[in-house]
Amino acid sequence: MSAKVYNASPLPFMGQKRRFVSQFRKALQEFPAATxxxxxxxxxxxxxxxxxxxxxxARVIYNDFDDFHLRIENIERTNVIIAEIRTMLAGLPRMKKVPEHERQAIINLLKRHEQNGFVDYVTISSSILFSGKYATNIREMEKQTFYNTPKLTPYNCDGYLDGLEIVKADYRELFAQYANTPNVVFLVDPPYLSTQTGHYENYWRLADYLDVFATILRHPFFYFTSNKSSVIEFFDWMDAHGFGSPFKEVTRKEIENSVNYHARYTDIMLYKA
Incomplete structure (x- = not known):
């Protein structure tokens, strides 16, 4: 039986590049065997x-700096918790705000599960908070309004990480480790400029971006960003003024996205084979 193919992360995650999966697959064929x-x-x-x-x-090294594999490994536990929440909210209006009594009961339920092991707050909060919101711990959950929107079917992550070599390291250390590996390609999807960086525990600044480009400049790469970031504009300016740009000889793919009727942005994939 062939391995299951996912077109999106099987669990909620901010920033994933699911819109580019089709174009990314095609571009991968431009790279040689045993990459x-x-x-x-x-x-x-x-x-x-x-x-x-x-x-x-291919050999694939996955830098799991956010410990996503722990969420995958605990998926059955997460499904049990969400099923318990569904039971607690049975009979209440679907898609509506959860009354305070039931909200407190859910918080107590999460605290009990936390005492007994891992709780995937990102997945659980994505199921009962307002669309697009999530929490990473019980303290954040206690501040939120809950809605009767728990997922109606169990999550399934079978085989999602199969075949990957999972590591956890600062990207600079990982780059240094593989910089001299033959036929190496770096996948680069850094946080957006001036946004929170997950476990890096600070803001992603222009200097951080420049550090990334200093490392990958002489290697094949895929780079993901959007026009919400000023990075491409910055390098276009540098190139126009004679300083050069790491994006001068790359293939560029774009996808238009809508946040709402008034707001649009463009996701961008750049790669050098």
Missing amino acids: TFVDLFGGSGLLSHVVKRQRPD
Whole structure:
């Protein structure tokens, strides 16, 4: 039986590049056999998963800096908790605000489960908070309004990380480890400029971006960003004024997205084979 192919992360995760999966798969065919792909900012592992399914000949290093694998390993426990929440909210209006009595009961339920082991607050909060919101711990959950919107079917993550070499390291250390590996390609999906960086515990600044480019400049790479970031504009300016740009000889793919009727932005994938 062939391995299951995912087109999106099987668990909620901010920033995944699911819209680019189709174009990413096509671009992977431009790289030679026995290539090593190093996913420097692994996130949900979606890019690493797609590489391994599309290119089973490749070696894929997934930098799981956010410990996403722990969420995968505890998926059955998460499904049990969400099923208990569904039971607690049975009979209440679907899609509506949860009354305070039931909200407190859910908080107590999560605290009990936390005493007995791992609780995937990102997945659980995504199921009962307002659309697009999530929490990472019980303190954040206690501040939120809950809604009767728990997922109606269990999550399934079977085989999602199969075949990947999972590591956890600062991206600079990981790059240094594989910089001299033959046929290496770096997957680069850093946080957006001036945004929270997950477990890096600070803001992603322009200087951080420049550090990334200083490392990957002389290697094949995939780079993901959007026009909400000023990075491409910055390098276009540098190139126009004679300083050069790491994006001068790359293939560029774009996807238009809508936040709402008034707000639009463009996701961008750049790669150098």
